[in-house]
Amino acid sequence: MAPPFEGIGAAVRRKEDLRFVSGHGHYTDDINRPGQLHAVIRRSDRPHARIRSIDTAAAAAAPGVVAIYTAADLANIGGLPCGWQVNSKDGSPMVEPKHPVLAEGKVRHVGDPIAVVIAETRQQARDAAELLAIDLEDLPAVATIADALKPGAALVHDAAAGNVCYDWHIGEAGPVDAAFAAAAHRVRLDLVNNRLVPNAMEPRVALGDYDRSTGDYTLYTTSQNPHVIRLLMGAFVLSLPEHKLRVVAPDVGGGFGSKIYHYAEEAIVTWAAGRLARPVKWTADRSESFMSDAHGRDHVSTAELALDRDGRFLALRVSTLANMGAYLSTFAPAVPTYLYATLLAGVYTTPAIYAEVKAVFTNTVPVDAYRGAGRPEAAFLLERLVDVAAAETGIDRVELRRRNFIPRDAFPYQTPVAVQYDSGDYFATLEAAMKHADWAGFPARRAAAAARGRLRGIGMSTYLEACGVAPSKLAGMLGARAGLYEVANIRVHPTGSVTVFTGAHSHGQGHETTFAQLVAEQLGVPVAQVDVVHGDTAKIPFGMGTYGSRSLVVGGSAMVRAMDKIIAKGKKIAAHLMEADVGDVEFKDGRFTVAGTDKSKALGEIALTAYVPHNYPDDLEPGLDETAFYDPKNFTFPGGCHICEVEIDRDTGVVQVVNFAAVDDVGRVVNPMIVEGQVQGGLAQGIGQALLENAVYDADGQLVSGSFMDYTMPRADNLPNFTVATENTMCTHNPLGSKGCGEVGAIGSPPAVVNAVVDALRDFGVRHIDMPATPAKIWAIIAAGQPKMAAE
């Protein structure tokens, strides 16, 4: 019996799940080091204040306290670096105020760390932290973009006049203005992209360790990218050389972007471990996570579309205000610019696009990339705008989209906003989604719902996004302060089993299975004999980590390249053993064969020869262990069509998602089950953004939705059974043809949901609803539309 197929396309069960679902995962908080101390951070409860004084005497005298540090103790430590520079329209660099590890002179948001107390137990550290006497002098705070931009508004940073970080633009205004002047239709929409709290299931943890005998530091941390943390913290914050600093990110319980960034606590525990020559551990509680993990989204935009008489898009003009929070988080400046405005062509042939983006400081938690990062904001803006354009031009919304789709034969397609799409077929995903969703049957379902007294609506989004960050040269031109390639080391062991060392990091995505399948496909080694190792700078040559759906398309491509090298070397060994010419050796299904003969050697035999090179080519190194760095040639461009159907209870305004069909183009699918899981998770978060989640600050700068009592996480009963399918075109520039699937769900779904809600309410004269479309908002619309019922 042939072994089961486990290569590309097989729905292999996730190898890692047994340990996760049986409670045997090994997370950072599960790690404890001998002699470990505990750190508790005292954070600001004020949004903006001057620190008059910090009296540590009482806390220092408390039982078990080993050390207390404030900014004054960190004089030789750098600020947390920002990894991306964006320049304003006039060429001037963004305003980049120092992001101190502990607040220097002022606190700038609720949650800003002021002091750290380190004690023998966590309980003692908490007790002592309460004894710190911190005298704060309140300053006026700006909690929202609107408040921050008011003339005379309080300044978050003295260096940022008007609270503006940068005022950036892309595209050419002239042709856009001309197109608008000549257009038959102009459509304008003001919209908000709501602020979100990522809320990974596992809170952040950091444990610093220092080895007195070697002078080596180790940081165990909940990170999506340990090498990036080593680079940023080592080079910019603590001045520790790479060879003296190891960063380990073991099993990580979800990240969604929030665990990309280099956080203050990582630097604190590492530095303190060295100072105290004892391990120091910090574990966030949930309340702390709400005010210390980077938030997501938070845009206020105006979008305008010019159309000709037939509904062809002529030009798009976008003006966006993006909240950066109080400090620049690691990749924050890139999110509302290069990950957002470059996607504003979407799937459409709009010839002229101009977008300006003003990034604004506020007295709130820093904002950075969150699942989708910029692309959900772009997709929401475009797909809402297209629906409004359809309503206002009287052209059917599906027909309007079709008329403007980039044609199948137009690839590679150069957009007016810098990026070039390599492949796609938006008609195919649209048709498939409409079939899955039974779009044609909707009017009957709407009528049936009306008979039951319910309002039913359907909405779609035909979205596009960019993944696989990023070609280093291009990223560098756009302001990235790092390369964005990925690294793989493939080690074929003497007896033929394989370890893959990858710079990507899995925090729920199933890499241990997907990457093993790549090895099964290319080297013919069964998945059970392949281990994937990630998350340790001491084991893996280098890597940029996991975000932006890059792990397969960039990291997987590096594996393919490394395995190419394994095969090339194996052929030389095989040729030697079989006394053949290297050019005549073929490799297939795990065997090296001399073409046209029945002479063959299994990979395992070649591996053993490589490590026991008794009979071996003179000019060849022993061993079968290869590394490849892969720098992508372009972004990848997944896209697709999401269709959402909702029913609204007209008495309460509650929206129920009754059907959801997502058809995505993710390029080559390695494991369809994992792709479906990734899409489902993304849809849950997208529906969460559209209907439930909202990070709300009050005018005084307090986070009102600072716990699960008020921050509405999506739950199972908020979600329908999803219909998830793919219609794939291959990426043309990476060896796998894959495009990435981690974020499509969160990107495509919010506009589909809101379009459906607006459709359900079409008789109430509503044009747009900002997210989340809560029952209260919807009831207000229904009540206003029916004055008689509202008086009840």
Next chain:
Amino acid sequence: MYEFAYQKPASVADAVKLLADPEAKPLAGGMTLIPVLKQRLNKPSMVVDLARLGLAGITVANGTVTIGAMTTHRTVAQSAEVKRAIPALAALAAGIGDPAVRYRGTIGGSLANNDPTADYPAAVLALGATVRTDRRTIPADQFFQGMFATALEAGEIITAVAFPVPEAAAYVKFPNPASRYAMVGVFVARGPAGVRVAVTGAGQGGVFRHTGFEQALAKSWSAAALEGVATPADDLNSDIHGSAAYRAHLVGVMAKRAVAAAG
């Protein structure tokens, strides 16, 4: 948590003695108290666990359902006797929190806490129940005294709650989207105590009786009777989940649904 002493007495009398210390706190299911302690919002000298006082259990006799203070939400939800006598009460208990909360949380803890968005207070008030303590009985109308405030004296322990069996009753809850506590919960009952309507979740002062609805329903026990009867929004909560006007509206909607469900 701050440090505290822990005692698990074996009689109500012993528990009352321990609770004579004004800094001591009774512990029932801990579903509210433990999170409060974890957040260091409370610093008791001693936690007095009520688990061994024999206060759990349900009896039905003489038209009264008596539920021991330590009876969990899950026990009430699953109880065949409660389902038979006051199905609305079993259904209410089944809608509290999640399974873990229902396995631990108790009726006594819920009432002593009197969270303005808790479910049980609506049932106790609408059914005209009586709260029994270690020293007296307190009628529902006197028990609830504003949010998180009750008629309980310091150190007084709820031992049981006695519910007269109604002719018809129902509870309908509009859950807060985030916490799933009641944003608006309306309990309607018709029985020995007349027609009573209690509203939880909506009011700034916690659970309250809706006299306008009571009068309308006393005249005609039907959802239609509530049409046009006002719910003043003045004393209702307003927050990120909804305005006072929205809550006032929901009170009407939930009440109508409750009357329809009560039959």
